[in-house]
Amino acid sequence: MSTLNIALVGNPNCGKTALFNQLTGSRQKVANYAGVTVERKEGTFTAPSGRTVHVLDLPGTYSLDALGADEIITRDACLGRIEGVAAPDLIVCVADATNLRLHLRFVLEIRRLGRPMVLALNMMDAARKRGIQIDTAGLERELGLPVIETVAVTSEGTRALIGQIDRAAPSAPPVSPVEADHSETRRILSASIVMPTRTARTDDALDRFLLNPWLGIPILLFIMFLIFQAVFTWATPLMDGIEAILAWLGGLATQSLPDGLLKSFIADALFGGLGSVLVFLPQIVILFLFILILEESGYLPRASFLLDRVMGAAGLTGRSFIPLLSSHACAIPGIMATRSIPDMRERMTTILISPLMTCSARIPVYTLLIGAFLPSTTVFGVLSFQGLVLFGMYLVGIVSGLIVSWVITISRREKREYPLLMELPSYRLPNLKSLVLGLWERAMIFIRRITGIIFAVNTLLWVLTTFPGKPEGALGPDIDYSVAGRIGHWMQPAFDAIGFNWQICVALIPGLAAREVAVSALGTVYSVSGSDDEISSQLGGLISSQWSLATALSLMAWYVFAPQCLSTLAVIKRETNGWKYVAITAGYLFALAYLAAFVTYQVTMRLTS
Amino acid sequence: MKLTTLKAFTPARVLAVSDTSEVDPIARRLRELGFVDGEPVQVVGRGPFGADPLLIQIGFTRFALRRSEADRITVELAA
Numbered sequence: 001m002s003t004l005n006i007a008l009v010g011n012p013n014c015g016k017t018a019l020f021n022q023l024t025g026s027r028q029k030v031a032n033y034a035g036v037t038v039e040r041k042e043g044t045f046t047a048p049s050g051r052t053v054h055v056l057d058l059p060g061t062y063s064l065d066a067l068g069a070d071e072i073i074t075r076d077a078c079l080g081r082i083e084g085v086a087a088p089d090l091i092v093c094v095a096d097a098t099n100l101r102l103h104l105r106f107v108l109e110i111r112r113l114g115r116p117m118v119l120a121l122n123m124m125d126a127a128r129k130r131g132i133q134i135d136t137a138g139l140e141r142e143l144g145l146p147v148i149e150t151v152a153v154t155s156e157g158t159r160a161l162i163g164q165i166d167r168a169a170p171s172a173p174p175v176s177p178v179e180a181d182h183s184e185t186r187r188i189l190s191a192s193i194v195m196p197t198r199t200a201r202t203d204d205a206l207d208r209f210l211l212n213p214w215l216g217i218p219i220l221l222f223i224m225f226l227i228f229q230a231v232f233t234w235a236t237p238l239m240d241g242i243e244a245i246l247a248w249l250g251g252l253a254t255q256s257l258p259d260g261l262l263k264s265f266i267a268d269a270l271f272g273g274l275g276s277v278l279v280f281l282p283q284i285v286i287l288f289l290f291i292l293i294l295e296e297s298g299y300l301p302r303a304s305f306l307l308d309r310v311m312g313a314a315g316l317t318g319r320s321f322i323p324l325l326s327s328h329a330c331a332i333p334g335i336m337a338t339r340s341i342p343d344m345r346e347r348m349t350t351i352l353i354s355p356l357m358t359c360s361a362r363i364p365v366y367t368l369l370i371g372a373f374l375p376s377t378t379v380f381g382v383l384s385f386q387g388l389v390l391f392g393m394y395l396v397g398i399v400s401g402l403i404v405s406w407v408i409t410i411s412r413r414e415k416r417e418y419p420l421l422m423e424l425p426s427y428r429l430p431n432l433k434s435l436v437l438g439l440w441e442r443a444m445i446f447i448r449r450i451t452g453i454i455f456a457v458n459t460l461l462w463v464l465t466t467f468p469g470k471p472e473g474a475l476g477p478d479i480d481y482s483v484a485g486r487i488g489h490w491m492q493p494a495f496d497a498i499g500f501n502w503q504i505c506v507a508l509i510p511g512l513a514a515r516e517v518a519v520s521a522l523g524t525v526y527s528v529s530g531s532d533d534e535i536s537s538q539l540g541g542l543i544s545s546q547w548s549l550a551t552a553l554s555l556m557a558w559y560v561f562a563p564q565c566l567s568t569l570a571v572i573k574r575e576t577n578g579w580k581y582v583a584i585t586a587g588y589l590f591a592l593a594y595l596a597a598f599v600t601y602q603v604t605m606r607l608t609s
Numbered sequence: 610m611k612l613t614t615l616k617a618f619t620p621a622r623v624l625a626v627s628d629t630s631e632v633d634p635i636a637r638r639l640r641e642l643g644f645v646d647g648e649p650v651q652v653v654g655r656g657p658f659g660a661d662p663l664l665i666q667i668g669f670t671r672f673a674l675r676r677s678e679a680d681r682i683t684v685e686l687a688a
Contacts (some may be wrong), residue, residue, distance in 0.1 A: 063641045101668035102643050182645045195669070203671070204653075211664060309658035312675075320661075419635050420662055421678055423642075424671040440679040535658045 003052045005086045006165060008112055009074055010094035011103050012060035014423035015122040019094055020057040021437050025164070030441060038073045040085075047166040056088065064109050068342060078113050090169045092161070092196035097127035097134060097149075099424065100193060104185045105145065108176060116143055120161055124149040125284040126426070131196040137191035145173040153431045155370025171452065203426050209300070216306045218314040223299075224325065227290045231283050231329050232360070246275040255296075261466070268457075269462035278447075280330050283360060285443055287329045292438045293339065296430035300340075301422055307421055316404035317343075319418045320350040324345035326403065327357035331568045332446060335575055346418040349408050349597040351575065352585055353401040355568050356561065357396045361515040365559050366393055368519055371529060372540035373552040396560055401593075461510050479524050484509045498558070498597035499605070508564070515564045550604035557600040561593035612646070612682040615652050620687040623648045623667070628683050637682050643667050644682055 024043025042059040056400040059070040080087020095103035107546045139145045151157030163529040255262040294300045304318030327334030334354040341347040457584030488506030511518030628636045654664030663677045
């Protein structure tokens with residue numbers, strides 16, 4: 001049986017992705033086009049005739065004018081000019097039936113490519129509900145190409161489209177000149193569509209409420225508060241569960257093994273290492289579930305609208321708000337979420353500052369230090385001083401991020417500000433199938449890409465912290481004699497100025513795998529054993545008697561900035577397709593970390609001595 | 610008059626989008642989005658800080674435009 005290549009194109013918000021999901025289900029793969037950060041989504045399905053249909057989901061764009069990477073990829077893919085991407089036998093142009101005034105112009109532009117194409121009039125159900133009457137046969141006549149009505153959220157809604165695809169490809173459609181696009185759109189609209197005078201009453205009402213100058217921000221804050229509650233409370237039992245399962249599996253795998261290197265490798269590097277990252281999966285999935293719901297419902301661009309001015313002060317636009325918010329759970333989903341930012345400069349700036357947001361892996365480190373060194377007094381009778389300091393750490397992260405963004409923006413040679421110019425789509429009820437597929441896709445990216453890197457890094461760290469072994473009869477913890485221990489001792493003079501002793505330096509090395517690993521590593525260095533909670537409480541007492549306050553505060557300042565997370569650097573490499581931004585991120589964060597720790601240490605030393 | 614001076618919920622029509630420089634990608638994008646002569650346009654909302662950005666309805670599509678972006682658009686009141 002022959003195969004057929006089709007390409008889906010359309011404006012943003014035309015429901016193209018839902019249509020793609022409906023056509024191909026879970027038979028999808030996501031990659032990047034060579035050399036650019038544009039996502040390449042492909043899938044297959046089998047047509048009733050038995051033919052395999054290969055579907056390429058091209059990025060949503062408003063035009064084919066080569067303004068950005070998305071437009072160039074879309075145009076070149078339609079024309080078969082991209083190496084390794086077959087020229088489509090048929091272009092399926094998707095248009096939102098409720099928004100033809102905007103989408104028809106793009107249809108005319110695609111038609112000008114002179115390739116066989118069909119028009120899928122999507123969201124026909126919504127159009128009917130709003131009283132928009134579309135004369136499909138008339139539209140077919142005016143455009144000179146087959147027009148299929150679809151409802152992308154139900155499986156029946158795509159049957160006619162599959163039937164059309166399965167038929168012989170239509171001949172190339174007629175072509176109209178560029179200058180006539182707007183007048184042609186207007187002519188076709190008046191010839192084949194009857195619009196009611198007022199549409200989208202729901203949108204009107206919801207926008208008046210949700211975008212109200214006084215109510216908009218409190219509602220947004222309330223939604224964000226709910227999301228954070230969910231991320232941090234619902235995820236806890238799941239995270240405990242994952243930890244317990246991995247501990248049990250690790251125990252099962254090692255119980256019959258004799259004490260020794262193999263056992264230590266399986267328990268520490270394999271299960272311990274994977275566990276330290278997989279434990280964040282519930283938080284990431286819950287966070288993405290909410291973001292997908294907000295995105296599908298149409299609220300997300302409204303949040304960007306409300307906060308545009310605030311982000312604008314730091315040289316960004318409202319679009320970078322969601323990636324930065326997500327980074328508070330973990331920078332990895334945050335950096336993945338920057339895909340929704342079309343302007344590359346803004347996207348790169350957002351990626352550069354996401355590691356500054358206080359991710360949940362920093363919390364164990366902060367709680368250990370705050371608990372051990374700061375008084376547990378109350379402020380104004382009700383507020384816990386330690387809680388306030390923790391809240392302050394979040395603020396320090398946010399403010400530093402905005403300052404860095406501002407510095408990047410004013411130091412750019414190109415002074416042009418990032419455009420906002422954003423469509424606010426109609427409100428929609430989120431579709432379950434799209435939610436499930438979207439979540440699945442993101443969870444898999446996290447697991448596949450990150451576990452690979454983490455496994456490699458953990459194996460390396462395990463080797464560094466294990467070899468060479470402790471000599472016979474030697475005192476002190478094993479790690480002290482290992483390569484990592486030596487590196488820690490060797491590093492220490494450089495960290496003297498910021499008050500780090502050799503124990504901290506040694507713990508920073510395994511702490512590169514994930515920030516919270518530094519706590520258990522400190523436990524190892526100080527020969528404290530037990531569960532994580534026990535380590536934390538014993539360790540707190542120990543370090544509070546051995547470290548100065550200046551050292552503790554300096555370590556906290558270090559953790560605000562230091563890129564102590566190789567997974568974040570790995571995801572930056574993946575999302576930016578190169579090492580350049582990894583080097584920039586790591587470089588500036590280490591420099592800032594050292595500077596902040598230095599100032600903190602020296603100032604506290606002067607004040608407390 | 611400029612779109613930025615148009616009162617909220619007052620029906621108007623687009624006259625033109627002017628380029629602020631020789632190559633003005635924002636003006637070009639605005640025209641692609643349908644800001645062309647004769648299209649019905651309305652201001653339907655304002656951002657909470659400094660009444661920026663503006664929520665603009667053109668046809669039946671809503672766009673968030675910063676004031677600096679919307680300044681390129683001239684309109685006339687619909688009769």
